[in-house]
Amino acid sequence: MESQTVASQLRESPAPPDNIIILAQDLWKIYDMGAIKVDALCGLSFSIRRGEYVAIMGPSGSGKSTLMNLIGCLDTPTHGEYWLNGRLVSQLTDDELAYIRNKEIGFVFQTFNLLPRATALHNVELPLIYNGTPPAERLARAEEALRMVDLGDRIHHKPNELSGGQRQRVAIARALVNHPSIILADEPTGNLDSTTGEEIMALFDSLHQSGNTIVLVTHEHDIAAHAHRVIHIRDGRVDRDEPLE
Amino acid sequence: MAAEFRNIRENLLLALDTLRTHKFRSFLTILGVLIGTTTVIGVASIITGLNSQLVQAAEQYGSRTIWIYKFEIGFVFRLTREQRMRKPLKYEDAVAIRDFCPDVERVSVEIFHQGLPPVTKYKGQDMVNAQLFGATPEDFSLNNVTFVSGRPYTTVEDLHRRNVAVIGADVATTLFQNENPIDKDITVGGNSFKIIGVLGKRLAFLGDNGDDRNIYIPYWTFRKIYPAARENLILAMAYPNRMTEAMNEITDVLRRMRRVKPDQPNDFGMATAASVIGQFHQITGTVALALVVLSSIGLLVGGIGVMNIMLVSVTERTREIGVRKAIGARRQDITWQFLLEAMTLTGAGGLMGILMGYLLSFTIRTLVPSLPSSVPLWSVFIGFLVSIGIGLFFGMWPAMKASRLDPIVALRHE
Ligand SMILES: Nc1ncnc2c1ncn2[C@@H]1O[C@H](COP(=O)(O)OP(=O)(O)O)[C@@H](O)[C@H]1O
Numbered sequence: 001m002e003s004q005t006v007a008s009q010l011r012e013s014p015a016p017p018d019n020i021i022i023l024a025q026d027l028w029k030i031y032d033m034g035a036i037k038v039d040a041l042c043g044l045s046f047s048i049r050r051g052e053y054v055a056i057m058g059p060s061g062s063g064k065s066t067l068m069n070l071i072g073c074l075d076t077p078t079h080g081e082y083w084l085n086g087r088l089v090s091q092l093t094d095d096e097l098a099y100i101r102n103k104e105i106g107f108v109f110q111t112f113n114l115l116p117r118a119t120a121l122h123n124v125e126l127p128l129i130y131n132g133t134p135p136a137e138r139l140a141r142a143e144e145a146l147r148m149v150d151l152g153d154r155i156h157h158k159p160n161e162l163s164g165g166q167r168q169r170v171a172i173a174r175a176l177v178n179h180p181s182i183i184l185a186d187e188p189t190g191n192l193d194s195t196t197g198e199e200i201m202a203l204f205d206s207l208h209q210s211g212n213t214i215v216l217v218t219h220e221h222d223i224a225a226h227a228h229r230v231i232h233i234r235d236g237r238v239d240r241d242e243p244l245e
Numbered sequence: 246m247a248a249e250f251r252n253i254r255e256n257l258l259l260a261l262d263t264l265r266t267h268k269f270r271s272f273l274t275i276l277g278v279l280i281g282t283t284t285v286i287g288v289a290s291i292i293t294g295l296n297s298q299l300v301q302a303a304e305q306y307g308s309r310t311i312w313i314y315k316f317e318i319g320f321v322f323r324l325t326r327e328q329r330m331r332k333p334l335k336y337e338d339a340v341a342i343r344d345f346c347p348d349v350e351r352v353s354v355e356i357f358h359q360g361l362p363p364v365t366k367y368k369g370q371d372m373v374n375a376q377l378f379g380a381t382p383e384d385f386s387l388n389n390v391t392f393v394s395g396r397p398y399t400t401v402e403d404l405h406r407r408n409v410a411v412i413g414a415d416v417a418t419t420l421f422q423n424e425n426p427i428d429k430d431i432t433v434g435g436n437s438f439k440i441i442g443v444l445g446k447r448l449a450f451l452g453d454n455g456d457d458r459n460i461y462i463p464y465w466t467f468r469k470i471y472p473a474a475r476e477n478l479i480l481a482m483a484y485p486n487r488m489t490e491a492m493n494e495i496t497d498v499l500r501r502m503r504r505v506k507p508d509q510p511n512d513f514g515m516a517t518a519a520s521v522i523g524q525f526h527q528i529t530g531t532v533a534l535a536l537v538v539l540s541s542i543g544l545l546v547g548g549i550g551v552m553n554i555m556l557v558s559v560t561e562r563t564r565e566i567g568v569r570k571a572i573g574a575r576r577q578d579i580t581w582q583f584l585l586e587a588m589t590l591t592g593a594g595g596l597m598g599i600l601m602g603y604l605l606s607f608t609i610r611t612l613v614p615s616l617p618s619s620v621p622l623w624s625v626f627i628g629f630l631v632s633i634g635i636g637l638f639f640g641m642w643p644a645m646k647a648s649r650l651d652p653i654v655a656l657r658h659e
């Protein structure tokens with residue numbers, strides 16, 4: 001294993017071409033639980049081009065969320081290389097990762113993950129606070145993002161005053177507000193009924209149409225059908241990678 | 246702007262919001278800080294008040310006057326055997342000081358009884374706590390007194406042992422009420438004296454000034470009436486800016502007069518307004534130190550409470566921390582968020598403590614007028630800064646703990 005890592009580092013590839021927004025090469029994630037080691041990802045490789053609309057599918061426990069967390073820079077791979085937007089991010093420090101999460105990535109969670117005591121507006125404003133955007137510009141951009149997800153009339157509502165679909169739209173507005181290079185969504189419709197889920201997917205569709213790169217995880221075929229490409233994952237490996245017509 | 250401070254407004258609002266959400270819990274947490282600050286402000290205000298009162302009371306006697314007595318004068322709590330054995334100062338000692346101390350401008354002598362004072366009477370009116378002194382005429386200027394009516398007696402009256410008296414303000418009001426005391430006769434211990442002067446009220450320290458109950462008669466009149474009286478108190482006034490020299494000269498003269506051996510310490514005491522004030526500062530310094538120790542304990546307990554509540558807060562808000570990290574908060578952003586929250590918490594406690602301190606000071610001033618108190622500005626600053634410092638110090642560990650949370654672990658937290 002040791003020599004393999006060294007070898008892979010020696011083989012370290014040059015930065016991928018400009019139209020490749022994500023390049024994953026031989027990604028491993030091993031959870032060390034003391035007595036046992038869980039191989040969540042076992043040498044996964046793939047690339048995603050700018051403007052693609054990709055669904056990641058696979059059975060429960062196949063490593064989808066682990067992969068999403070790596071792509072979203074919430075976690076670092078045990079080994080392997082990960083290039084995001086021309087930058088090798090698999091070896092960055094905590095603060096550098098925080099910067100990437102803020103600027104390059106818009107993450108949408110299954111459970112929304114909004115701050116319960118803050119208004120929709122403040123929730124959307126939050127990423128801008130962490131990159132020092134001046135208050136006036138922050139408010140304007142947060143309002144604009146909320147209007148884009150059709151919540152222009154709900155900006156002062158708190159999450160518990162909003163429906164599930166509305167909450168997820170606030171979360172999407174928050175993901176959009178920094179104009180990230182990629183939008184990631186881990187089962188964004190998992191906590192919603194199918195009608196609301198379709199509404200959210202329609203929103204993703206229109207975001208894709210306006211030029212955003214989108215990667216979403218789902219285990220529902222109906223949801224995956226919105227994407228233009230599906231990567232199937234099984235036991236931490238790419239099982240199939242196929243375009244949808 | 247430094248990156249750490251750019252979100253200070255947001256963090257402050259956030260901290261205030263948390264305070265509002267958990268009003269009662271926050272209040273309990275900062276109780277220690279509140280009480281600590283109240284104590285500091287309250288006691289500081291009393292000490293400051295007493296201090297300014299003492300300074301005024303001491304300085305009214307004049308800054309150049311030196312009191313000389315067989316004991317040390319000032320805040321003395323117990324006499325040693327050696328002190329109790331000391332022989333009284335003599336009239337001749339005062340003469341020697343006058344003649345042999347070039348830096349002493351003037352000298353006066355007071356003589357008095359030890360034990361119960363004689364009863365003072367005017368018509369049917371008795372006064373049992375008036376204190377009779379025999380004093381040389383210079384004594385009035387050395388004590389820096391003011392006359393509201395009449396005049397001091399003269400050296401001639403002193404040498405002729407006239408039965409005249411100058412009375413303190415309280416003697417006048419007690420015996421004469423609205424009557425004019427001048428030229429009236431009072432009896433003290435059966436001897437009759439004609440009042441020729443009334444003194445103005447003196448500034449007091451803690452309650453009233455005993456000098457207002459004094460009756461001064463000429464020194465030699467006193468010696469004639471009470472030949473057994475031996476307790477002399479000498480007052481010497483130094484030339485301007487010659488206090489130290491004058492006191493050294495007096496020491497030399499008195500040691501010679503009293504035949505103190507070179508290896509023996511002085512068997513008499515000297516005091517000045519400055520020395521009394523200095524002594525008082527030492528006492529209040531000790532009190533202040535004890536206070537600092539006491540309130541430190543309060544603040545420490547308060548600080549541990551703050552740390553505890555911040556740890557609870559970090560645990561409760563693990564998910565929130567995860568969310569913030571997921572959208573780009575760096576470690577220092579999270580650290581500052583929680584540090585500021587802790588500082589807001591203790592700062593609020595400090596502010597309340599300052600308010601309570603002012604209230605305490607006001608209450609004392611109102612209920613006990615003789616115990617003056619005024620809140621010194623420095624204690625407000627120190628109280629506030631220390632409160633915030635407590636938040637900073639005890640919030641550090643919880644804040645670091647929060648900042649080190651792994652975003653994924655934090656997001657999974659229930
Ligand atoms: N923090 C963790 N510690 C240990 N094992 C983990 C952890 N997270 C995920 N796993 C394991 O890694 C595997 C992949 O999990 P996950 O990526 O959540 O799958 P999916 O999202 O596809 O359901 C599972 O076997 C899971 O038990």
Ligand SMILES: [Mg+2]
Pocket residue numbers: 064065066
């Ligand atoms: Mg999952």
